[in-house]
Each structure stands twice: as C-alpha cells, then as structure tokens.
Amino acid sequence: MAKYGVRFETADGTLEDAFHVTTRKAEAVRAAKIAAKTTVCTDVVRVWVDDLCAELGIASFATRFA
Structure with a gap:
C-alpha cells in the first residue's frame, strides 16, 4: 500500500x-x-507531496516566500 508524505523544502x-x-x-x-x-516560516520555499514507498515527488506547491 502506498504512503504519501508532506514535507517542507527550505531555501538551501x-x-x-x-x-x-x-x-x-x-x-x-x-x-x-x-x-x-499558511506557513509562516520564511525559510520554507516549497511544500512537497512524496510517494514514500517509491521515493518519488508527486506534486509541489510554492509558498509566498519562494
């Protein structure tokens, strides 16, 4: 069964x-x-959705700090 994770990408x-x-x-x-x-952390530039089993990025969304 697939598992999907939401994770932050920082400016670096x-x-x-x-x-x-x-x-x-x-x-x-x-x-x-x-x-x-809704993120308020200025270091976060993107939010990713990853398939954790296949280790693939599914989608990403830019934050207002990108």
Missing part, C-alpha cells in the same frame, strides 16, 4: 522529514496546499 534545498503521512493521495495533496498557503 534541504527536504525536511515528512510531517504528515497518509495512505490517500488526495488528502496529502490537500494538506500540502493548505501548508503552502
């Missing part, structure tokens, strides 16, 4: 560990969109 290109993990892709995408719109 580092991908943080997933802070939200789910088995539903739509839920992960929805959470990433919300996180990208």
